[in-house]
Amino acid sequence: MALIMWRVLGKGTYGTVFLVASTDLDAPPIAVKSCLLHRSSSLRGLPRIVQWFGSTTSIKNGVQYYDLLLKYAAGGTLADVIQKGKGLQEEDVRCYTRMILRGLCSMHSFGMVDCDLKTSNTHITQRR
Known part of the structure; x- marks a missing residue:
């Protein structure tokens, strides 16, 4: 292959x-x-x-x-989602925040820190 x-x-x-x-x-x-x-x-x-x-x-x-x-995160970035949808609904904010926090907890458990956390670096594998 x-x-x-x-x-x-x-x-x-x-x-x-x-x-x-x-x-x-x-x-x-x-x-x-x-x-x-x-x-x-x-x-x-x-x-x-x-x-x-x-x-x-x-x-x-x-x-x-x-x-x-x-x-491949086909959903684009969180910045793309916000810009295309003219913002986020409260339910979406909660959902994405929860996913980001779980990811950060996972990183921290390996002794890593994300020094560049922003919506344009947050990739979405699928849209909600």
């Missing part, structure tokens, strides 16, 4: 996220977060964040990268 990069979904401090398809037509698209190998210690799959399928390394232009294979 080979992976085919479709497009860049986003770029941030710790790497670039690509939308990737498999040559296996039954496999859903995935997101691959890729960063320089020596900066990869902060990237790992965590429960309650985004489902992850593992990791691998790759070499691009002679440089080694760490690639984290993640579930």
Whole structure:
């Protein structure tokens, strides 16, 4: 099974996220977060964040990268949801807040802290 990069979904401090398809037509698209190998210690799959399928390394232009294979969050970001819907209903705010807090608790249990928590970094796997 080979992976085919479709497009860049986003770029941030710790790497670039690509939308990737498999040559296996039954496999859903995935997101691959890729960063320089020596900066990869902060990237790992965590429960309650985004489902992850593992990791691998790759070499691009002679440089080694760490690639984290993640579930593609087809719902976009929380910022997209707020902007497209002209805000959120109170019930949605409660639901998203609960999900974010569960994710943060999971991170904290592994001794990690999110220093860049914002709606544009909060990805939605499916819309409510």
